[in-house]
Amino acid sequence: MSIAATTLLAAEGENPLIPHAYELVVGSFAFLVVFLVVGKILTPRIQKTLAERTEVIEGGIKKAEDLQAEAQQTLEQYRTQLAEARQEASRLREEAREQGAQIKAELREEAQAEARRLVEAAHAQIEADRQQAVAQLRAEIGRLSVELAGRIVGESLEDEARQRRTIDRFLEEIEARPEAVR
Amino acid sequence: MTSSIVLAEDFQAPGPSIFDFPPLYDGAPAWLTKPVIFAAVGAILVCAFAWSAFAKPQLVPRGMQNIGEKGYEFVRDQVARPFLGKDAERWMPLLLSLFFLILLWNLFGVVPLVQMPIASHIAFPAVFAATIYVIKIYLGIKHQGAGGYFKNMMFPPGLPKPIYFLLAPIELLSNLIIAPFTHAVRLFANMFAGHLILAFFSAVGFWFLFEKLTPMGAGLGVLGVVMTIAMTGFEMFIQFLQAFLFTLLAAMYIGGSLHSDH
Numbered sequence: 001m002s003i004a005a006t007t008l009l010a011a012e013g014e015n016p017l018i019p020h021a022y023e024l025v026v027g028s029f030a031f032l033v034v035f036l037v038v039g040k041i042l043t044p045r046i047q048k049t050l051a052e053r054t055e056v057i058e059g060g061i062k063k064a065e066d067l068q069a070e071a072q073q074t075l076e077q078y079r080t081q082l083a084e085a086r087q088e089a090s091r092l093r094e095e096a097r098e099q100g101a102q103i104k105a106e107l108r109e110e111a112q113a114e115a116r117r118l119v120e121a122a123h124a125q126i127e128a129d130r131q132q133a134v135a136q137l138r139a140e141i142g143r144l145s146v147e148l149a150g151r152i153v154g155e156s157l158e159d160e161a162r163q164r165r166t167i168d169r170f171l172e173e174i175e176a177r178p179e180a181v182r
Numbered sequence: 183m184t185s186s187i188v189l190a191e192d193f194q195a196p197g198p199s200i201f202d203f204p205p206l207y208d209g210a211p212a213w214l215t216k217p218v219i220f221a222a223v224g225a226i227l228v229c230a231f232a233w234s235a236f237a238k239p240q241l242v243p244r245g246m247q248n249i250g251e252k253g254y255e256f257v258r259d260q261v262a263r264p265f266l267g268k269d270a271e272r273w274m275p276l277l278l279s280l281f282f283l284i285l286l287w288n289l290f291g292v293v294p295l296v297q298m299p300i301a302s303h304i305a306f307p308a309v310f311a312a313t314i315y316v317i318k319i320y321l322g323i324k325h326q327g328a329g330g331y332f333k334n335m336m337f338p339p340g341l342p343k344p345i346y347f348l349l350a351p352i353e354l355l356s357n358l359i360i361a362p363f364t365h366a367v368r369l370f371a372n373m374f375a376g377h378l379i380l381a382f383f384s385a386v387g388f389w390f391l392f393e394k395l396t397p398m399g400a401g402l403g404v405l406g407v408v409m410t411i412a413m414t415g416f417e418m419f420i421q422f423l424q425a426f427l428f429t430l431l432a433a434m435y436i437g438g439s440l441h442s443d444h
Binding site: 016017024030038044050 | 213239275276304306313374
């Protein structure tokens with residue numbers, strides 16, 4: 001501000017660039033009071049609240065993240081368990097199938113063996129019966145033949161040896177005829 | 183042209199004398215004037231406002247706390263953090279008090295019946311600027327050492343040697359004498375000039391529409407009223423801007439003293 005302007009202002013009234021002493025005092029006092037009340041008492045309160053709010057929000061976010069992680073973990077666990085259960089079931093099915101097949105095969109084998117055994121037994125029985133029948137027939141036919149021959153001839157053959165030879169010869173003849181015995 | 187001169191002959195444009203206030207009543211002490219009263223009222227109102235907003239702060243803000251927090255966050259994010267970084271929270275009490283008090287004192291300039299920007303009396307900005315100046319010098323010497331502070335101030339690194347012959351005295355003068363002066367005067371002059379402009383336009387309106395209503399002068403009177411309204415809006419912006427700027431410069435000075443980077 002030039003000297004001329006200053007003098008002009010001074011001429012019109014007080015110089016606005018010269019502070020009043022009492023205004024300096026009042027201004028200082030007002031500033032001090034505001035600083036003590038707003039700055040020293042109130043600002044720390046709102047700072048504390050803002051910090052707490054940040055903490056709560058961050059805590060909330062963290063909590064949500066934790067929960068999500070936990071849910072993810074549980075899901076993962078369930079999936080693993082499900083996969084395990086499926087595998088187990090499939091394994092059991094496979095095992096059952098194998099066992100079934102094995103049992104079937106065993107039963108079949110047993111049945112076959114039983115059948116074979118029965119057939120064999122039947123064969124043996126038949127053979128034994130046949131043998132018995134042949135032996136009985138042989139004795140019977142011999143006796144009947146001798147009796148018949150004796151009756152026909154009217155005499156009993158003296159010579160036992162000759163008689164036996166005759167019988168054998170006769171029997172051989174009979175055996176030579178297939179339809180006679182079989 | 184001649185007629186308008188004749189019309190305006192008796193018109194007295196308001197001058198700096200509108201800032202002179204006598205004591206409130208006859209026989210009152212000299213210090214009991216309108217600016218003093220409203221300076222005190224402003225300080226009480228700022229305390230009351232801050233008390234209603236911040237006395238029992240809630241995690242979920244309501245009512246006044248919302249407004250107060252907007253102010254707090256504005257000062258913190260636009261003023262404190264850019265210049266003070268991690269020290270921002272520590273200096274918020276000072277900066278917030280400064281901003282709220284200056285803003286309310288400035289806004290008194292457009293409050294009907296009050297119509298007195300407190301900072302248009304230089305004593306008030308001077309108190310603020312002097313406080314910041316003392317803090318600036320104290321912090322500078324404390325954090326950078328007496329020698330280091332003046333060395334960093336006068337010899338910013340990275341310049342060719344001969345420049346320092348010119349720069350060192352300028353920097354010293356600028357930092358120690360001019361800076362606090364302009365700090366106070368910037369706020370004072372803006373409020374002073376703004377108030378003078380408002381007074382001028384409202385005086386024009388009042389004079390040509392009420393005191394001396396003539397067909398020729400009526401247009402001028404209407405222009406005065408319109409300009410008063412427009413300038414009131416503009417003035418509110420300036421009042422906010424100057425409160426912001428004063429606080430911002432305070433933060434800048436403090437930040438400059440805390441950290442030596444020039």
